[in-house]
Amino acid sequence: MNEVLENCLVSYIEYIQIEKNYSEYTIKFYRQDIEHFFMFMIEQGISDLQKVEYFDARLYLTQLYSSKYKRASLARKISSLRSFYKFLMREKIVVENPFALLIQPKKELRIPKFFYQEEMEKLFQVCDGPSPLDKRNKALLEILYSTGIRVSECANIQLKDIDFDFDAILVNGKGNKERIVLFGSFARVALHDYIKTARNQLMQTAAPHHQLFVNYKGTPLTVRGIRHILNSVIEKAALTGKMHPHMLRHTFATHLLDNGADIRTVQELLGHEYLSSTQVYTHVTKEHLRKTYIAHHPRA
Structure with missing residues (x-):
């Protein structure tokens, strides 16, 4: 070059x-x-x-x-x-853009993989232990599933970003854009238990910091660390395949739409700039309906 x-x-x-x-x-x-x-x-x-x-x-x-x-x-x-x-x-280095009129190939429509509710219950059961790491893993899984945030956003959450009065978290998303995400009662209980007991135990030998999720040494948990934890959880739950961290985000969106949530609301919760990014999940729910129909209708 x-x-x-x-x-x-x-x-x-x-x-x-x-x-x-x-x-x-x-x-x-x-x-x-x-x-x-x-x-x-x-x-x-x-x-x-x-x-x-x-x-x-x-x-x-x-x-x-x-x-x-x-x-x-x-x-x-x-x-x-x-x-x-x-x-x-x-920058006035060139005068024309030779790629401006080039037609981009349409992307293949891939239906995102997600977990069924029964599978999610198995994952939560695996984390139902008394140890600090069990409590951390349960809080981590609950937050990812309850909010639909990206793993990178989860890794960056600080204690000050959590509002237990409104069950909300301030997250920093793509393009440094901040948004508010909500979490439910199960996530609140798991998160509160982790912060008040498990996190303090894990932080005993670590230098003080304000990152929410920590590893066994008490230092901030990385995206790679979260991926490793999720794969360990799915292995213990005896579910086939590996858990891509984004699957929990897909599951969050799919379950909301399956239960009647408005697509615009899901778009805002996911932090999608364009509705087209969210619409892929409507294909997931339609596929789910089709499989249910075929499985249960006597004339299917």
Whole structure:
């Protein structure tokens, strides 16, 4: 990669990191997408970003199709490059965006995986123990299921963010956007028990801090740590497969809609900017209705 391309990429990464406040996860994939396109430029003998034309963008997309990329990956790569060139135009490095008119492939509609209520009961039963870690795990599971928050949002909760008077938590979501989420009576009891007893025991040898969830050493629990705990819980519950942390978020949304919640309310609780992000869960509930119908109707 030549120095000019490298400098443009560095400037863009700083832009989406500081001004756009993108997550580390998003930044990682945007960088990979742009570097992949730089390799294409080298293969095509194009050394200047200004010389990339719409035809080149089309050719790049064709090569991606030939390489059997999934539609979600194709859409992200085109989005990354469109955003990159938009930045370059703003900085007056280029005058046109060759990806502006490129039609993004539609994403495959994947029905999110979720837990049935009977499965959730098994998970909670696994955490019904007297030890500090049992109490922490139960509070963690209750909060994730009761609020539908992302695991990254859960890992960042501090004690001051919890309002027991209104059964609400202030969370910091994507794009550094704050929102209020609500939790129910089961989560309140589990959370109160964890904070008053278990957390204090786990914190005995750790330096003081205000993070809500802690590991066995008393230090703040990480996203990776939460993932490990959830997989341990599902293994003990003898449920098949691994629990992706996002499954609890999917379960939260699905169970709300199954029980008659308004989709706009679910959108707000999930912190989705666009309703289309929430609408995927209506497909989940329809599939659930279809399976129930087939299982119980004598003429199905």
